[in-house]
Amino acid sequence: MGETKQVHTICGYCGTGCGLILEIEDNKIKKIRGDKDAPVNKGQTCVKGAFAFNYVHAEERLRSPLIRKADKLVETTWDEALQYVANKLGKIKAEFGPNAISMFACARTTNESNFITQKFMRTAIGSNNIDGCNRT
Ligand code: SF4
Secondary structure (H helix, E strand, C coil), X not given: CCCEEEEEEECCCCCCCCEEEEEEECXXXXXXXXXXXXXXXXXXXXXXXXXXXXXXXXXXXXXXXXXXXXXXXXXXXXXXXXXXXXXXXXXXXXXXXXXXXXXXXCCCCCHHHHHHHHHHHHHHHCCCCEEEHHHC
């Protein structure tokens, strides 16, 4: 058996925010259980929180951004990808106006990320077209 440790964290699958304890071996998640000291779930979890973690170490998981070039998705750097998106959004805004752009925030992310999302849309883009995937 390799190096083992426990990591206390918060489940990111939904807004309930259950406390979890990750059993780590050789830098890989081996098991997840509920944190009995977490006030939200008191040691309980649903099936997603306890068992749906294989994606973390999946080989096919994307590890860098992709840009479609000549009908092919090509790996690129974050700098190039972000510049590409900024250019596209700027062109759409200039040609069609800010209300031609909308953004979906994620129900699985933090309040802080959702706050930044709406701030970006309202101040940088100039649009109130914001919604969340938790309504779908
Ligand atoms: S364990 Fe289940 S209920 Fe708890 S935060 Fe994760 S997804 Fe939500």
